[in-house]
Amino acid sequence: MGFAAAGLVEGGLRILQLTEDDQIWSVLVTRRNGQLRAFLNACPHQYLPLDFAGPNILSADGATLMCSMHGAMFAIEDGHCVTGPAMPCALTAVDVLEKDGMVRLGAIRW
Ligand code: FES
Numbered sequence: 001m002g003f004a005a006a007g008l009v010e011g012g013l014r015i016l017q018l019t020e021d022d023q024i025w026s027v028l029v030t031r032r033n034g035q036l037r038a039f040l041n042a043c044p045h046q047y048l049p050l051d052f053a054g055p056n057i058l059s060a061d062g063a064t065l066m067c068s069m070h071g072a073m074f075a076i077e078d079g080h081c082v083t084g085p086a087m088p089c090a091l092t093a094v095d096v097l098e099k100d101g102m103v104r105l106g107a108i109r110w
Pocket of ligand 1: 043044045046047048067068069070071072084085086
């Protein structure tokens with residue numbers, strides 16, 4: 001599963017569908033300071049997609065993702081919850097790699 005790296009600019013966000021073990025997962029992919037980060041699009045508070053109640057889930061500075069349902073906020077660096085009802089949990093990371101102009105998703109880090 002992948003897409004052209006040019007489709008994810010600095011501070012950008014893509015939401016993709018990843019198929020693994022016959023299940024389909026929604027995955028968030030961001031780029032901050034040139035580094036890609038990917039997480040399952042599932043808030044650990046009630047396991048709803050972060051964009052369940054609205055599309056604006058990435059902070060203006062690209063440092064945090066916010067769950068649109070109850071406002072839990074997660075650090076882009078490692079997905080840990082920094083405030084809100086999902087504390088002390090974290091988003092589930094997904095391996096992501098950029099190579100030859102493509103962004104490719106890998107394993108889910110349960
Ligand atoms: S479902 Fe995300 S904060 Fe409640």
